[in-house]
Amino acid sequence: MSRPFLYLTFLSALLLSRDLIGKGWVLLCLLAVFYNLLEWRGRARPLPSGPLTLLSLLAIGYGLLGVWRGGGVEAFLIPLLALSAVRFFGPCRVREMWQIYALSFLILCAVSVVKLSLEFGAALSAFTLFAVCGLVLLNWEREGAKGPLEKVLLYSLGLGSGILLLAVLFFVFLPRSPFAFLTIPFLEEGRTRAGFSEVISLGDVGEVIEDRRVAFRVIFPKVLLPGPLYWRGAVYTTYRKGRWIREGGSPPPLRPFPARGIEQTVLLEPYEGDVLFGLDCPRLMEVIAPQGRGIRVFPGWTFRIRPSSGMRVKYRVLSLPSPPRDPPGEECLQVPSSLRARLQRIALEVIGERDKGDALEIAQRLSSFLNSPPFGYALNVSPPGDRDPVIHFLLSSHRGWCEHFASALALLLRSVGIPARVVGGYRGGEWNGLGHYYIVRQKDAHTWVEVWCRGRWERVDPTPSVQRKRASFPLARFVDYLRLRWFLYVINYDFAAQQRFFQGIRDEALRLSWRIPHLPPLKVGRVGIYLLVGILGSLLLLRARGRRLTQYERLKRILAKRWGLELEPWQGGKELLRLCTQRDQEVGKLIEDFISIWYRTRYGRMGMMKEERAHLERLLREIARIVKRSGKGGKDVKGS
Amino acid sequence: MVRYRVKVTKAGTIYIALTLALGIAAVNTGSSLLYLILSVMLSAMALSGLSSLVNLLGIKVRARPAGEVFAGMKASFLMEIENRKPFPAFLIAIEGGEGRATVPYLPPWGRSQVFLPLLFPRRGWQRVPPLRVVSSHPFGLFRRGFWMRTGDRCLVYPRPIPAPEPLPSSEPKGERRGGERRKGPEGDFFGVRPFSPGDSFRLVHWQATARVAHFMVKVYREEERGPFLLHLDEGLDLEFALGKLTFLASRLLQKGYAVGVKLPHLFIPPSWGEGQRRRILEALALYE
Numbered sequence: 001m002s003r004p005f006l007y008l009t010f011l012s013a014l015l016l017s018r019d020l021i022g023k024g025w026v027l028l029c030l031l032a033v034f035y036n037l038l039e040w041r042g043r044a045r046p047l048p049s050g051p052l053t054l055l056s057l058l059a060i061g062y063g064l065l066g067v068w069r070g071g072g073v074e075a076f077l078i079p080l081l082a083l084s085a086v087r088f089f090g091p092c093r094v095r096e097m098w099q100i101y102a103l104s105f106l107i108l109c110a111v112s113v114v115k116l117s118l119e120f121g122a123a124l125s126a127f128t129l130f131a132v133c134g135l136v137l138l139n140w141e142r143e144g145a146k147g148p149l150e151k152v153l154l155y156s157l158g159l160g161s162g163i164l165l166l167a168v169l170f171f172v173f174l175p176r177s178p179f180a181f182l183t184i185p186f187l188e189e190g191r192t193r194a195g196f197s198e199v200i201s202l203g204d205v206g207e208v209i210e211d212r213r214v215a216f217r218v219i220f221p222k223v224l225l226p227g228p229l230y231w232r233g234a235v236y237t238t239y240r241k242g243r244w245i246r247e248g249g250s251p252p253p254l255r256p257f258p259a260r261g262i263e264q265t266v267l268l269e270p271y272e273g274d275v276l277f278g279l280d281c282p283r284l285m286e287v288i289a290p291q292g293r294g295i296r297v298f299p300g301w302t303f304r305i306r307p308s309s310g311m312r313v314k315y316r317v318l319s320l321p322s323p324p325r326d327p328p329g330e331e332c333l334q335v336p337s338s339l340r341a342r343l344q345r346i347a348l349e350v351i352g353e354r355d356k357g358d359a360l361e362i363a364q365r366l367s368s369f370l371n372s373p374p375f376g377y378a379l380n381v382s383p384p385g386d387r388d389p390v391i392h393f394l395l396s397s398h399r400g401w402c403e404h405f406a407s408a409l410a411l412l413l414r415s416v417g418i419p420a421r422v423v424g425g426y427r428g429g430e431w432n433g434l435g436h437y438y439i440v441r442q443k444d445a446h447t448w449v450e451v452w453c454r455g456r457w458e459r460v461d462p463t464p465s466v467q468r469k470r471a472s473f474p475l476a477r478f479v480d481y482l483r484l485r486w487f488l489y490v491i492n493y494d495f496a497a498q499q500r501f502f503q504g505i506r507d508e509a510l511r512l513s514w515r516i517p518h519l520p521p522l523k524v525g526r527v528g529i530y531l532l533v534g535i536l537g538s539l540l541l542l543r544a545r546g547r548r549l550t551q552y553e554r555l556k557r558i559l560a561k562r563w564g565l566e567l568e569p570w571q572g573g574k575e576l577l578r579l580c581t582q583r584d585q586e587v588g589k590l591i592e593d594f595i596s597i598w599y600r601t602r603y604g605r606m607g608m609m610k611e612e613r614a615h616l617e618r619l620l621r622e623i624a625r626i627v628k629r630s631g632k633g634g635k636d637v638k639g640s
Numbered sequence: 641m642v643r644y645r646v647k648v649t650k651a652g653t654i655y656i657a658l659t660l661a662l663g664i665a666a667v668n669t670g671s672s673l674l675y676l677i678l679s680v681m682l683s684a685m686a687l688s689g690l691s692s693l694v695n696l697l698g699i700k701v702r703a704r705p706a707g708e709v710f711a712g713m714k715a716s717f718l719m720e721i722e723n724r725k726p727f728p729a730f731l732i733a734i735e736g737g738e739g740r741a742t743v744p745y746l747p748p749w750g751r752s753q754v755f756l757p758l759l760f761p762r763r764g765w766q767r768v769p770p771l772r773v774v775s776s777h778p779f780g781l782f783r784r785g786f787w788m789r790t791g792d793r794c795l796v797y798p799r800p801i802p803a804p805e806p807l808p809s810s811e812p813k814g815e816r817r818g819g820e821r822r823k824g825p826e827g828d829f830f831g832v833r834p835f836s837p838g839d840s841f842r843l844v845h846w847q848a849t850a851r852v853a854h855f856m857v858k859v860y861r862e863e864e865r866g867p868f869l870l871h872l873d874e875g876l877d878l879e880f881a882l883g884k885l886t887f888l889a890s891r892l893l894q895k896g897y898a899v900g901v902k903l904p905h906l907f908i909p910p911s912w913g914e915g916q917r918r919r920i921l922e923a924l925a926l927y928e
Binding site for chain 2: 108124139
């Protein structure tokens with residue numbers, strides 16, 4: 001009976017590692033499990049051990065070769081899976097089953113190095129439950145025991161659940177080290193995101209618009225902010241041949257920060273860049289996890305983490321709603337000389353004369369121009385050929401995505417002498433009320449323009465709004481909420497987080513009173529806690545002692561205690577009646593009455609009525625009284 | 641005070657080694673998921689130990705001989721195992737000197753019975769030797785157990801030592817002879833008695849056996865023959881002589897003869913039946 005749980009345990013490990021190994025290996029493992037199933041049902045024979053040993057050696061050799069060639073985690077996974085498959089093809093005795101459990105466990109450990117998602121938590125829970133049930137049943141089989149399997153299974157499920165609950169406590173309280181002596185270089189391999197890029201290249205068509213993978217999550221303490229939200233990332237200043245890059249400028253001065261601001265906690269998913277994002281406009285950032293990472297501020301309030309390692313980063317951001325005021329440099333007026341004349345001509349056609357209105361008005365007029373026909377939002381743009389992509393966009397195609405619109409606006413503004421810069425980041429996001437946070441996805445990647453006007457940088461977004469929101473289901477929101485908590489409480493639970501947690505417990509314990517949210521204040525003192533624990537303990541004790549004996553068993557107990565009458569297992573009520581009548585006629589009559597009712601209800605078709613139960617209680621009391629009075633005098637009555 | 645002893649099995653040793661290795665890996669890498677797996681392993685180890693302890697709590701054992709007990713011969717004992725706690729108990733094994741018996745499941749406040757062979761080297765009133773109650777529940781990583789003295793006593797008869805019978809042997813009635821089976825015993829049905837070594841299984845009284853849970857054999861008395869009075873041969877070693885008397889008394893009574901015993905300080909007049917046999921064996925067991 002333990003075999004199905006062995007399969008489930010192995011399959012949960014295989015499922016977790018499916019995208020780290022080739023499909024061929026997955027199929028091989030599934031085939032091995034299926035073959036073992038046939039062998040278990042008696043429809044196949046286990047393969048001989050000679051070839052299997054050879055296959056095992058080959059698998060180990062393959063793994064060693066992979067490690068020697070500097071392979072990733074798959075260099076460990078494939079030999080482990082191959083060894084498991086070999087075990088499934090061979091004779092599956094208790095020893096082999098133990099080996100498969102151990103191999104599945106090692107597979108799980110190997111996957112834990114690269115797979116940090118919530119899926120791992122779910123798979124680990126399933127693995128634990130299956131393995132506990134399987135191992136308990138395996139031990140049961142090894143002992144050659146036969147009995148109520150459903151009870152063993154129920155017990156195993158309870159034990160597995162208990163193990164998971166206790167594991168939470170172990171996880172929280174296991175002492176963490178502030179230093180990691182080894183680093184794992186292949187964290188989240190192949191899972192980095194690509195919505196935001198360090199360099200804007202107008203020639204490349206990104207497929208990010210449909211990418212629903214999460215870029216980052218932003219936790220707000222309380223409020224849901226109104227309006228479309230802009231998550232500022234990098235600032236681009238220099239345009240060359242269809243590409244925006246960052247160049248020149250000096251970092252903004254770090255001044256004492258005003259206390260009032262919008263505080264956020266951001267969980268950035270792994271990606272290949274080092275730019276950090278925050279609600280426009282971020283002014284202060286601090287890394288919470290992983291430890292030992294610093295933040296550098298670049299011109300235009302661009303924050304970068306160092307060293308970047310493709311890991312998930314949790315950091316705190318303080319943003320100000322007011323625009324930045326760092327003065328523009330020369331680079332904010334840079335326009336390629338080959339484009340300047342044509343751009344200036346277009347800009348002047350739109351705005352009329354140079355001095356009509358201030359810079360913000362001109363920017364809005366140009367933005368309206370880009371928002372009106374024939375311009376439109378499109379992802380499929382005809383290739384510019386030898387022409388500059390911006391000129392191609394303005395004069396020929398009139399179609400493009402946010403990068404085209406922002407580039408065009410910035411260059412048009414610069415051509416008429418207004419400092420402008422392109423800002424890359426994200427716009428929008430889904431609000432998840434369960435966890436008070438925004439989910440910002442890859443499809444929300446966006447580019448806009450900042451215009452220097454009245455001594456500050458004003459944001460102008462020239463891209464026509466596109467209806468691309470898709471409401472997520474409540475279940476999806478819940479799953480994402482779990483995912484966030486998983487990252488917050490499990491993945492990012494390091495030495496510092498543990499210290500903070502312990503500090504919190506200490507503070508709470510010293511208060512000696514708790515307030516239940518959404519209820520009037522309720523102070524529970526020490527005495528109250530003791531009383532509560534005492535009442536709960538008493539209830540549990542009473543419950544444990546309550547279900548014990550039937551009335552017949554109580555009768556036997558009374559007679560055993562007072563008269564020393566012990567019945568053998570094969571002696572029934574009639575025998576009890578005979579022995580008691582021999583000793584005391586009065587008690588014999590009462591017991592005859594008792595037995596007749598007991599037998600009729602116990603073995604008859606009718607259940608016991610309330611009156612009958614009460615009558616039996618009365619008889620029991622009476623028998624106990626007489627037996628107590630007569631005491632234990634005389635010779636003990638032996639059952640045999 | 642019960643003292644529980646834990647023995648780590650081979651699988652348990654590997655499990656502990658894996659846990660240690662994982663702990664070192666978790667500390668060195670700082671990986672939260674390795675800490676998580678380590679937590680699950682530690683939790684499984686802790687709960688395994690706790691549940692195996694709870695499993696053995698409240699386990700009481702009573703030992704009763706399932707039949708007659710002879711010195712130096714394995715005797716089957718009925719072990720009555722009781723679970724005095726509100727939780728079930730699994731895989732409770734009782735280990736005696738000569739064997740092992742396992743009860744797979746004991747419900748809360750429930751009891752069960754198993755047979756366990758025990759060996760007593762000496763005759764007379766003997767205490768049941770200490771029994772070891774062990775369990776490898778739940779995973780078989782550890783074997784936890786404790787020694788239990790039941791306090792039960794049993795009367796051990798002298799070891800029967802074959803001796804030549806004082807008259808030509810004759811088969812008891814009802815036995816198979818030459819491949820033919822007799823229709824039935826010609827003598828009177830005298831009663832039933834517990835099975836003793838040397839008895840034929842054809843004499844088993846199945847109804848009585850089913851009722852008392854150990855073998856009972858039929859006793860017939862064809863006709864009153866004898867009587868035989870058995871004496872203690874003082875020239876032999878005492879235990880040897882008692883063994884011979886045990887054998888002869890059992891064999892002759894089984895064949896329906898009236899048998900008595902004359903010992904230096906005790907005389908049991910010849911008589912028949914199971915009661916006589918028991919009287920003689922008790923006297924021989926307690927002879928000093």
